[in-house]
Amino acid sequence: MQDIYTSHDTRFSTPSSVDVDIYRLENDLRAVVSGEVNFDDGAKGLYATDASNYRQIPLGIVVPKHEEDIINAVKICHKYKAPVLTRGGGTSLAGQCCNVAVVIDVSKYFNKILDFNPEKKLIKVQTGLVLDELNRYIKDSDLIFGPDPATHTHCTIGGMIGNNSCGVHSVMAEFAGNGARMEDNVESLTILTYDGHKMEVGPVSGEELKTIIQKGGRKGEIFRKLKALSEEHEDEIRERFPDIPRRVSGYNLPELLPENNFNIARALVGTEGSCVVVLDATLKLINKPKAASLVVLGYKDIYEAGNNVPKVLEFEPVGLEGMDYRLVEFMKKKDLHPQHLSLLPEGDGWLIAEFGAEDQDKANKKANELIEALKKDDNPPSIRLYDNEKKQEAIWDIRESGLGATAWVPGEVESVPGWEDSAVAPGRVGEYLRDLNQLFTDYGYHPALYGHFGQGCIHCRVGFDLFTAEGLEKYQDFTIKATELVKRYGGSISGEHGDGQARADLLEIMYGENIVRAFREFKAIWDPDWKMNPGKVVQPYGLTTNLRWGTNYNPDKTKTYFQFPDDENDFRRSTLRCVGVGKCRRSEGGTMCPSFMVTHEEKHSTRGRARLLHEMVVGDVVKNKWKNESVKEALDLCLSCKGCKGDCPVDVDVATYKAEFLAHYYKGRIRPRAAFAFGLIYWWARLGSLMPGVVNWLSRAPVIKTIIKKMGDIASERELPKFAPNTFRQWYKRNNNGQAKNKSKVILWADTFNNFFKPETLIAGKEVLERAGYQVVIPEKILCCGRPLYDWGMLKQARRMLRVIISSLQADIRSGTPVVGLEPSCVAVFRDELTNFFPHDKDAARLKEQTFTLAEFLLKEDVDLPEYHKKALIHRHCHHQAIMKFDSDEEVLKKLGLKYQILDSGCCGMAGAFGYEEGARYEISIKAGERYLLPHVRKADRETIIMTDGFSCREQIEQCTDRSAKHLAEVLLEAMERGKME
Incomplete structure (x- = not known):
């Protein structure tokens, strides 16, 4: 076996x-490529790593628009003997998706459905198609594609083929007769070899094989050599390959055996791009259950849960997952899905069994058969049955959050991939878990254990030390011992994620020297030049070569404005947060990442931006640190919506990173005109409010408004918001004489936008709080949280404004007076950025704890609310959703009795100044809004109230539709007025 105890310091080799x-x-x-060709340093930095521990700088990036682009690109690479790596979602955990090669990213354009035959249960697709988009396309056919990894919202079919993916419901595919792995669900593939030969491959009968070989040519030569290879090794192949559902490690040589019809397509599944380029795939579909019932079983520990897997499997669930108490503890520490965890039954180890059927009664019947059988056991588990779709989704959210939940856990050693998907026979899960956990304990590792227990696949992220020579040696020694353990169980070192570079060195322990030699021969038959994703699976670079970290990792530390207290006060550590899971690459659902949802560009995803910032910190490829133009370009279209802060499982916060970057980028430079037009809006608004009528007329006068917009880089299509005739503060001074002084005091935060432009919002807020029984005051001094300054990196000014706020409100802060904010962005500043600037300031910490949204405050104080039986369409402001969450607002809506629908619309697209700026930002703004929010607003009937708390969101709706939106405060006041009249 290759020496794996070398190359500790060769991460750039x-x-x-x-x-x-x-x-x-x-x-x-x-x-020759009509798509995109990028060889700049920024593009190389974006694709230098995947979700693994490895980092290799690509030669360049090709983003093909169609098949001809791929064929031409490979032809040119062959001409220059340049290695090739095809890549989909880039979420591989073993290093398959990074290499010193021309990276062909098929995910942006090469994602069409080519044919769908529901009668034959077949669908033909290009390899860049995302799995969820495939299933959405066929949703009305009562069919579904069986394998479904946790990354189903953004993983591509090509990536699933490369890794031989499986997933939560692969048990369903197995019971349906297709089998659990991707290879079992592939009918045929269209492939391209490095030397330019395109062919369709699939199962081949004996006569067909003879004919192909006799015809000769490149295809005949390949088939002849593969036949000879299988004949030479057939006895050992039958003997050495584990007969378990989740054997993913190594090449699929058993598919070349006669009893498997010499299935070339299946043999190529799981080769990780190291043999051919897959152009399209014809996939097998299965019947989709129309209803589901979920049984959650609680055991005293994970071993007992594992021991009960065979019994649960007897009842043929469509999914059977397991997880231990550590996973739940990690979720609690990260405040991840806290509202869902109460759904779990008592225990420290759990099984989640899903039953599918044609209708709910039949699904429940299957579930209850299991429950009744378990109740007869001497020591039955605690049991909960869920047939409510929302609660089922909540349970699956817990399980699918596994990778995110186990990364960057406060107070825990940082975990990484490296031994995260070993697999054994399902009947041996319990005993294997016990031995595996003992091995972890022996080495001082304490990971959470979870996974696809119904198929014997165990997931975990381990606290391997990849920074020191001692840690690396310990890591290598552990992987050898762990491989020997899984071999004793007749298992596989990979049950889902593949070998790549992380496990390729260990294949000889698992399979023996002859089979590993056969793997090398298999690759050489397809790729005699050894240029297809070289150094992965066979003849690997080595376990500790090309590490992202290693013993020489030591980038310079830079003084920053934000303090990053959650990352040891170190911006460098913040940029390491991204683990590459790629949840930000979804095309719909959630808040993160609106710019990616529009552009489908890696550099416009949360992951892409975080990766570029890390490359900037490392500095060997993305140079010039804070002045780098590639980083600036990637951040330009970030809407600073903070969706990533709420949606990203590891809390990557690009909005904060962007503000920090721009503060340094513009140091010594003149900022663009828009920075002064919008960043300084607090001061402009104070001036404008002196003559609101004149300013409003000037901003709408035909010639003058054009000049004003040009001066501020404002899109010509936008209308500037109108100043109110009187500010809220002016109204307050005239209308604040009747409050009882003996009532509890609450500060209403008179934010800049509502104060100067929409005072009716603050008026409604004051009225609601007074009717709830409070004395409402506002700060004596006019104050602003400074949120608009962040968009331009004006962090010195922003920090100064927060200091003024802390000083001005000090007496109220220390007396515990609550602050209620109506503008979500302002509340988010006090709840997030404030303590990031001043992590050791006690008054800042107090203000954070004493600041509430209106809904949070009313719930905390248990205020009685009148019923208001109207229909409402709700859009959540992105900062509100990301930082404060929306649970309190939903509780208030329920108490009102509103018939409401909360839109899963993400960011509205306006995002403060972003949507006002001309050029690409305006275009992204409109496309983000039109993706979901604006069409739903237009479809709503006139009786339906449109609701959103964000000033920007209301502006986007008013400027792009014929509707206007109300703040929660206004709706509450209407309800109180209605109740008063009744």
């Missing part, structure tokens, strides 16, 4: 054979 004329390669690719 490249194959010695890569000697390419990059300039000519790039030019020739540009000449």
